[in-house]
Amino acid sequence: MTFRANRTMRNRVLTVFVAALTLFVTACSSGGSSSSSNAVAPVLVNGQLPRFDEAVTLRVVTHDSFAMSESLKTEFENATNIKVELVPSGDAVTMVNSSILTSGSPNGDVLFGIDDNLLSRAFAADLFVPYSAAGLNNVDAQFRTETKNMVTPIDYGDVCLNFDRRKISSPPMSLQDLLSANFANSVVVQDPTSSTPGLAFLLATIATFGGGNDTSANAAWLDYWRDLKSNGVKVSPDWETAYYGEFSGGSGQGSYPIVVSYASSPPAEVADINLAVDQAPTGVIAASCYRQIEYAGILRGAKHPEAAAAFIEFMLQPEFQKDVPNQMYVYPVVKDTPLPPIFEKFTTKISEPLQINYREVEQNRDRWLQQWASVFR
Amino acid sequence: MSRSRRRFLIPALAAAPAVVFLLVFFLWPVIAILVRGFSQSNVGESFANVFTDPVLRRVMQFTLIESVLSTVACVVLGLAGAATFANFSFRGKSFLRAAIVIPFVMPTVVMGVAMLALIGRDGLSPVQFSGTLAAIVLAHVFFNYAIVTQTVSAAWSSLDRSLIDSAKTLGASGFQLARSVYFPLLRPAILAAASLVFLFSFTSFGIVLILGSINQRTIEVEIYEQTAKFLRLETAATLVIVQLVVIAAVFVVSGYFNRRIEQRTTNVSVARPVKTKGERVFVVLNIAIMSVVIFSPLLVVIGKSFSTPTGWGWQWYVDIFSQRKGSTAFVSPTDAMINSFLYGLVTVLLAVVVGALAASTLARARHGFWQGLADVVVSLPLGTSAVTVGFGYILVFSTSGFDLRQSFWIVPIAHSVIAMPLVVRIVLPSMKRRDMAIDDAAKVLGATWWQKLRHVDLPLLRQPLTVAAAFAFAVSLGEFGATAFLARPDRPTLPIAIYRTLGRPGESTFGQAMALSVILMVFLAVAVAVIARNAKSSDSSFL
Numbered sequence: 001m002t003f004r005a006n007r008t009m010r011n012r013v014l015t016v017f018v019a020a021l022t023l024f025v026t027a028c029s030s031g032g033s034s035s036s037s038n039a040v041a042p043v044l045v046n047g048q049l050p051r052f053d054e055a056v057t058l059r060v061v062t063h064d065s066f067a068m069s070e071s072l073k074t075e076f077e078n079a080t081n082i083k084v085e086l087v088p089s090g091d092a093v094t095m096v097n098s099s100i101l102t103s104g105s106p107n108g109d110v111l112f113g114i115d116d117n118l119l120s121r122a123f124a125a126d127l128f129v130p131y132s133a134a135g136l137n138n139v140d141a142q143f144r145t146e147t148k149n150m151v152t153p154i155d156y157g158d159v160c161l162n163f164d165r166r167k168i169s170s171p172p173m174s175l176q177d178l179l180s181a182n183f184a185n186s187v188v189v190q191d192p193t194s195s196t197p198g199l200a201f202l203l204a205t206i207a208t209f210g211g212g213n214d215t216s217a218n219a220a221w222l223d224y225w226r227d228l229k230s231n232g233v234k235v236s237p238d239w240e241t242a243y244y245g246e247f248s249g250g251s252g253q254g255s256y257p258i259v260v261s262y263a264s265s266p267p268a269e270v271a272d273i274n275l276a277v278d279q280a281p282t283g284v285i286a287a288s289c290y291r292q293i294e295y296a297g298i299l300r301g302a303k304h305p306e307a308a309a310a311f312i313e314f315m316l317q318p319e320f321q322k323d324v325p326n327q328m329y330v331y332p333v334v335k336d337t338p339l340p341p342i343f344e345k346f347t348t349k350i351s352e353p354l355q356i357n358y359r360e361v362e363q364n365r366d367r368w369l370q371q372w373a374s375v376f377r
Numbered sequence: 378m379s380r381s382r383r384r385f386l387i388p389a390l391a392a393a394p395a396v397v398f399l400l401v402f403f404l405w406p407v408i409a410i411l412v413r414g415f416s417q418s419n420v421g422e423s424f425a426n427v428f429t430d431p432v433l434r435r436v437m438q439f440t441l442i443e444s445v446l447s448t449v450a451c452v453v454l455g456l457a458g459a460a461t462f463a464n465f466s467f468r469g470k471s472f473l474r475a476a477i478v479i480p481f482v483m484p485t486v487v488m489g490v491a492m493l494a495l496i497g498r499d500g501l502s503p504v505q506f507s508g509t510l511a512a513i514v515l516a517h518v519f520f521n522y523a524i525v526t527q528t529v530s531a532a533w534s535s536l537d538r539s540l541i542d543s544a545k546t547l548g549a550s551g552f553q554l555a556r557s558v559y560f561p562l563l564r565p566a567i568l569a570a571a572s573l574v575f576l577f578s579f580t581s582f583g584i585v586l587i588l589g590s591i592n593q594r595t596i597e598v599e600i601y602e603q604t605a606k607f608l609r610l611e612t613a614a615t616l617v618i619v620q621l622v623v624i625a626a627v628f629v630v631s632g633y634f635n636r637r638i639e640q641r642t643t644n645v646s647v648a649r650p651v652k653t654k655g656e657r658v659f660v661v662l663n664i665a666i667m668s669v670v671i672f673s674p675l676l677v678v679i680g681k682s683f684s685t686p687t688g689w690g691w692q693w694y695v696d697i698f699s700q701r702k703g704s705t706a707f708v709s710p711t712d713a714m715i716n717s718f719l720y721g722l723v724t725v726l727l728a729v730v731v732g733a734l735a736a737s738t739l740a741r742a743r744h745g746f747w748q749g750l751a752d753v754v755v756s757l758p759l760g761t762s763a764v765t766v767g768f769g770y771i772l773v774f775s776t777s778g779f780d781l782r783q784s785f786w787i788v789p790i791a792h793s794v795i796a797m798p799l800v801v802r803i804v805l806p807s808m809k810r811r812d813m814a815i816d817d818a819a820k821v822l823g824a825t826w827w828q829k830l831r832h833v834d835l836p837l838l839r840q841p842l843t844v845a846a847a848f849a850f851a852v853s854l855g856e857f858g859a860t861a862f863l864a865r866p867d868r869p870t871l872p873i874a875i876y877r878t879l880g881r882p883g884e885s886t887f888g889q890a891m892a893l894s895v896i897l898m899v900f901l902a903v904a905v906a907v908i909a910r911n912a913k914s915s916d917s918s919f920l
Contacts, residue, residue: 064861065880067706086705086866094605098771098862101413101608107771121608191591194602237586240486240879244887245493245587251681251887253490255499261882268883271686327704329881366607376591377432 039130040298043309052081058307059085059108063092067327076314082307100125106299110308115292120362128297131309135316143293143333151295154315157330158263158350159200160289162282164249167257174287175208185232188246188256193369195238201260204290207354225375249282264329267346284348291353395735402794403758406769414614423615440595447517447578452571455525461663463533466648475905477523477671479898482855484872485583487894491677512588517578519670525570531840532566565806572631576624576759596620600762617765624760625753632749682891693888708874717854717870723789724853725846732800740808756798763858791859796849807841847905854901871897
């Protein structure tokens with residue numbers, strides 16, 4: 001008797017759970033997915049942002065480092081009747097990968113912060129619908145990568161070696177110089193498999209020393225890393241640990257005087273703008289800089305593609321472009337945008353940054369990382 | 378309703394919320410991501426590939442070695458700490474007990490940077506060994522020490538004294554007493570704590586990256602990179618299963634040795650002042666261990682939070698309220714505190730109620746096999762990487778028809794899924810040891826279930842429930858991996874505020890991250906003290 005009672009109960013409980021689960025699954029799969037891959041039509045009206053008759057909420061998928069002035073956001077919202085909701089989704093790589101996972105039924109309308117190295121992957125997953133931004137005409141030609149209008153360039157940054165002026169009086173002038181005995185046990189980099197600036201620095205070495213097509217263990221750039229290793233390079237997992245934990249110039253914590261960071265990091269270390277330029281606590285090694293452009297794109301399946309297009313146009317307008325350095329420590333792509341004084345004074349101009357075409361990066365990235373790992377793991 | 382039927386029905390109902398919870402908020406998302414991972418591949422082939430890859434094999438070996446060593450070190454040191462807390466009363470004890478929980482919530486990056494300042498190259502400590510296995514083991518002791526001391530000392534102070542007194546009367550030596558009385562009685566608590574420490578060390582992520590060398594990577598690190606960085610869901614899914622199998626095996630084994638022990642529990646504190654010189658040395662030694670392993674990294678953080686270019690001061694604490702104001706990235710520290718508090722409160726309620734109900738079913742289960750199985754299933758969320766759960770949530774909860782990601786509740790629900798296994802494991806040993814004679818007495822005397830709950834069950838379980846609530850709150854307060862995926866941007870928690878701050882360069886930024894970390898520490902210490910006080914324990918120095 002007991003046995004039978006137990007079994008009935010168990011079955012009943014099981015039935016309820018299965019029913020509940022089925023309900024959830026159906027609720028999920030029936031979610032709308034408008035799979036129009038058509039381009040979004042231009043939204044500017046006589047060069048002005050459009051105003052929506054009915055209020056809409058625009059969800060902007062970003063990486064965690066996204067920031068803009070609160071006042072600019074309000075200005076945009078008041079002008080267009082679009083409420084902006086930010087959806088921070090981890091670092092750039094995690095953001096793009098989690099978006100690929102839900103490609104077609106996205107977690108927002110527009111995505112900001114995808115960089116060159118991730119473009120091919122996103123295009124292969126059909127993540128975006130094309131939009132030809134009117135504001136693109138004002139963008140400096142060097143940032144207009146051929147992307148079939150799938151994404152629009154918004155800002156750029158250079159990943160560069162930074163050095164601690166208190167510890168290094170004559171900094172290395174090239175990547176090759178890092179191999180000298182003067183800089184033994186002095187350099188900390190990030191693991192390129194886990195860190196975005198780490199990957200950029202790896203690409204910088206490939207762009208400098210060549211051998212990117214060499215699949216053997218004797219690729220020229222790989223020899224460089226072997227020498228770097230025997231000269232005592234330290235590999236940290238992420239930018240935070242490298243910059244705050246191991247680098248001596250960040251906050252006087254660590255013991256390594258050279259670190260992979262950004263061209264915009266030195267201005268951040270300057271507490272007083274009246275300081276002489278050569279007195280800034282940290283400096284940049286210009287020959288090591290690798291350029292990354294950040295783009296925005298309208299997500300396929302977006303609920304409000306027109307509002308998304310309006311936001312992209314807004315990001316190319318002078319107010320937003322001027323706001324970019326102070327908020328995100330990157331530089332504007334629109335020609336002749338003035339920089340804030342502290343950036344104007346303490347930024348090293350990088351006239352010839354290292355770069356590798358994004359298609360080439362996508363084709364070879366995994367192999368390069370494996371080759372790199374064979375030296376370090 | 379027949380008696381036999383009711384005997385089954387009540388435990389089944391008690392376990393139902395936990396089952397629903399695990400099915401919907403854990404198994405479904407995880408299975409969805411595993412199915413996606415294996416969708417275009419042969420499962421057997423995926424496993425063969427993983428086990429023949431030399432790099433992945435080394436990763437698996439290292440994970441096993443590192444977690445076994447960490448568990449041994451943590452249990453040995455933690456048992457000594459538990460003995461100190463359970464047997465002796467001394468000044469500052471309640472402070473000490475609250476303070477050792479703090480590492481449990483501290484953001485990995487912050488503690489990693491603090492430990493580098495101690496044991497990294499040119500660090501403050503006389504020995505520098507970052508980049509070694511020893512550094513990783515030490516860090517795991519730092520994070521998990523409180524699990525052992527709190528779990529074991531709670532069981533220790535509710536031991537049946539009559540057994541110990543009888544053994545003493547019968548002339549048992551110290552060693553005999555330990556081997557034949559203390560160890561068997563404390564075994565459930567020790568095994569529960571040890572399996573948790575093993576699990577946390579096995580699935581350790583950030584701290585291994587920061588303190589280990591580049592060759593020292595755990596399976597968890599691989600899963601994270603394969604998922605978030607490469608979107609190679611097939612390899613990730615294989616590793617997720619490997620990890621779950623190992624952890625399940627550990628719980629099965631610990632369950633096998635964890636036979637049911639009939640014993641009465643008491644709530645009478647036996648802590649007394651030290652008498653002999655040997656006792657004094659023991660207590661001082663344990664306080665010294667806590668100071669070196671637990672408090673020195675915390676002190677580094679506190680020190681950095683007050684160290685400004687113009688000397689010691691409050692500058693960073695002022696800056697966190699003002700410096701980035703006007704930016705969308707600005708997080709008001711008061712808002713972050715309120716959010717963290719609300720999430721923590723809901724998590725405590727959800728996890729303790731659902732978890733304790735599930736534990737009551739498990740404690741009653743007659744059949745060891747089912748008990749063992751349920752025990753393992755309940756613990757699985759702890760052994761699954763946050764990125765797997767996070768990507769799973771994105772996959773199943775973010776489609777427009779059923780968008781839980783927009784809701785306030787998703788965060789405390791996710792926290793509860795993580796905290797519930799802890800609650801079950803902390804409460805279960807005491808429930809198993811419950812003196813059923815009191816239950817029968819209450820029934821014979823005609824107590825309703827509510828009266829029995831109010832006057833018998835809750836008072837008897839007060840200490841473990843208090844510890845469980847404190848840990849649930851701590852889990853919620855410190856959780857970052859899943860929160861980062863799920864928290865609405867307008868509701869950031871304290872750890873999210875810390876990570877957002879640390880993402881930018883500048884001396885002030887670093888100081889502000891340290892200041893926020895100190896606020897997090899104080900916040901937790903206050904919360905734990907309040908929970909302990911509300912428990913109205915007869916032993917006022919509890920927790």
